[in-house]
Amino acid sequence: MEPRINFITLGVADLERATRFYAEGLRLPRLKSPPSASFFEVGQIRLALYPRALLAADAGVLPAGSGFPGFALAHNVASAEAADRLLEEAAVAGGRIVRPARSTSWGGYAGYFADPDGFLWEVAWNPRLPAG
Amino acid sequence: MEPRINFITLGVADLERATRFYAEGLRLPRLKSPPSASFFEVGQIRLALYPRALLAADAGVLPAGSGFPGFALAHNVASAEAADRLLEEAAVAGGRIVRPARSTSWGGYAGYFADPDGFLWEVAWNPRLPAG
Numbered sequence: 559m560e561p562r563i564n565f566i567t568l569g570v571a572d573l574e575r576a577t578r579f580y581a582e583g584l585r586l587p588r589l590k591s592p593p594s595a596s597f598f599e600v601g602q603i604r605l606a607l608y609p610r611a612l613l614a615a616d617a618g619v620l621p622a623g624s625g626f627p628g629f630a631l632a633h634n635v636a637s638a639e640a641a642d643r644l645l646e647e648a649a650v651a652g653g654r655i656v657r658p659a660r661s662t663s664w665g666g667y668a669g670y671f672a673d674p675d676g677f678l679w680e681v682a683w684n685p686r687l688p689a690g
Numbered sequence: 691m692e693p694r695i696n697f698i699t700l701g702v703a704d705l706e707r708a709t710r711f712y713a714e715g716l717r718l719p720r721l722k723s724p725p726s727a728s729f730f731e732v733g734q735i736r737l738a739l740y741p742r743a744l745l746a747a748d749a750g751v752l753p754a755g756s757g758f759p760g761f762a763l764a765h766n767v768a769s770a771e772a773a774d775r776l777l778e779e780a781a782v783a784g785g786r787i788v789r790p791a792r793s794t795s796w797g798g799y800a801g802y803f804a805d806p807d808g809f810l811w812e813v814a815w816n817p818r819l820p821a822g
Contacts, residue, residue: 623757
């Protein structure tokens, strides 16, 4: 496999709610999208929101599932203050801070929010890496 | 939030098995990694493998969860033949073809494989998009 991920698709319970969270709450740039999905340009990859049942059907798996989805996305920011600020923004937008940011064992500062469907985003400041 | 995803972290049941699948089976370029994780360079983002229980603990959520994880990653390829070939490679490497590739409603050709932990990858040829 070439080292490339073109899309990350999140299977959501309510497409309108999820779209509002990412487009208006977090202000990710939305791309032209068909009625059944919402695409966002996130650097070189696209974040897609798609109804969970349709995603399962497309993949040929059963849609039932619950609890920890087993993965997280991470977004680096330029400072500890920026991490706190983004977590607050996510909460205001309809997400939930599941772990407030704190200093980490690797010398950074990070916390997590969950989006309206419970998908986890780590918001991290890593002093050894550029945010981008 | 800036339009940026720095990491996708998959919480895996067996780090060695998952690392073998991605490093040897699919030949993704592995980065220097601590003993508890495996990092791969996948374009401008990093794919991280990390023990599922540790990922849940890091995020402050309960690790229990089952069934459809609710998301999929997508990898575009340059032809329908390349899609078939990659699905076969994933199966040989210890994954599972959950939906053989076929023509899609949007004019392309796509199928899905699951990695050893059940995480889904869509392998797609989109004649209107460059593979990269």
